Amino acid sequence: MMKEQPVVELRGVWKAFDHHEVLRGISLVLSKGTTLAVMGGSGVGKTVLLRLIAGLARPDTGEIRLFGRNIERLREEHMLALRRRTGFVFQGAALFDSLSVFENVAYPLREHTSWSEGEITDRVHRFLSLVGLPGTDSLLPAELSGGMKKRVGIARALVLEPEVVFFDEPTAGLDPTNARVVGELIAELRSGVCDTAIVVTHDIEFAGMVADQMAILHEGQFAAMGTPGEIHSSNVPAVQAFLAGELLEN
Ligand SMILES: Nc1ncnc2c1ncn2[C@@H]1O[C@H](COP(=O)(O)OP(=O)(O)O)[C@@H](O)[C@H]1O
Ligand SMILES: [Mg+2]
Numbered sequence: 001m002m003k004e005q006p007v008v009e010l011r012g013v014w015k016a017f018d019h020h021e022v023l024r025g026i027s028l029v030l031s032k033g034t035t036l037a038v039m040g041g042s043g044v045g046k047t048v049l050l051r052l053i054a055g056l057a058r059p060d061t062g063e064i065r066l067f068g069r070n071i072e073r074l075r076e077e078h079m080l081a082l083r084r085r086t087g088f089v090f091q092g093a094a095l096f097d098s099l100s101v102f103e104n105v106a107y108p109l110r111e112h113t114s115w116s117e118g119e120i121t122d123r124v125h126r127f128l129s130l131v132g133l134p135g136t137d138s139l140l141p142a143e144l145s146g147g148m149k150k151r152v153g154i155a156r157a158l159v160l161e162p163e164v165v166f167f168d169e170p171t172a173g174l175d176p177t178n179a180r181v182v183g184e185l186i187a188e189l190r191s192g193v194c195d196t197a198i199v200v201t202h203d204i205e206f207a208g209m210v211a212d213q214m215a216i217l218h219e220g221q222f223a224a225m226g227t228p229g230e231i232h233s234s235n236v237p238a239v240q241a242f243l244a245g246e247l248l249e250n
Helices: 046-053 076-084 101-112 117-130 146-158 176-190 204-210 228-232 237-249
Strands: 008-017 020-030 035-039 061-066 086-089 164-168 197-201 213-218 221-226
Touching: 008 046, 020 046, 020 221, 035 046, 035 204, 046 061, 046 164, 046 197, 076 086, 086 146, 101 117, 101 146, 117 146, 146 164, 146 176, 176 197, 176 204, 197 204, 213 228, 213 237, 221 228, 221 237, 228 237
Parallel strands: 035 197, 035 213, 086 164, 164 197
Antiparallel strands: 008 020, 008 061, 213 221
């Protein structure tokens, strides 16, 4: 029998801006059912990495495969089909300010399906309940707290029931209580809606709640990759420095 394709696979990915080499040979394999936390300090290239994987930017060299397909070689319509199988939670939620909560969550459904209004309403309500925000349909983003915005962003990313979700700093900017709520929500989603994810974060406590695999990004490469236990007992200096620094800050 054929082995199941990795959901995401990177080989030797490099990315520079001007003369600044942000990513210098990144390789990783994400299998179905796995949540990988990519950690590292501010400005190390976590968001750049996630944008490459999601097909929102292109690597200079190297290969990126999503569901076994080399995304570099895909035509736009095929990329769109792959994108429908993925969800992206942007840093800072990135809601449409002029659209209500309902319309924000309905947006991917209107974009990618030809469902009836009734089907859309049922699905949106199901996902707003899932993130603990039933009855917020008509609110505008400006009327929401930071934690609520994140949760609407999560509902929007999940509403098409993607096979893999990419989270960029889902707990950043939240107070500890809201960060915990969002962390518990993501941990809970793993056992239901979507069991495969890459979570970019500098929040070690949160990463510990959701990840089976961790990778530490440092100077454009992974300084270490492994289970949370392996990372915490790593003797790689860059990993120890990152863990020590984060623990001091939090
Ligand atoms: N579109 C861009 N143009 C130029 N530089 C960029 C661009 N996107 C990111 N960078 C640079 O790449 C580096 C990594 O950024 P980023 O991935 O956002 O870091 P973080 O790990 O904090 O998410 C930073 O030095 C940033 O200035
Ligand atoms: Mg970032």
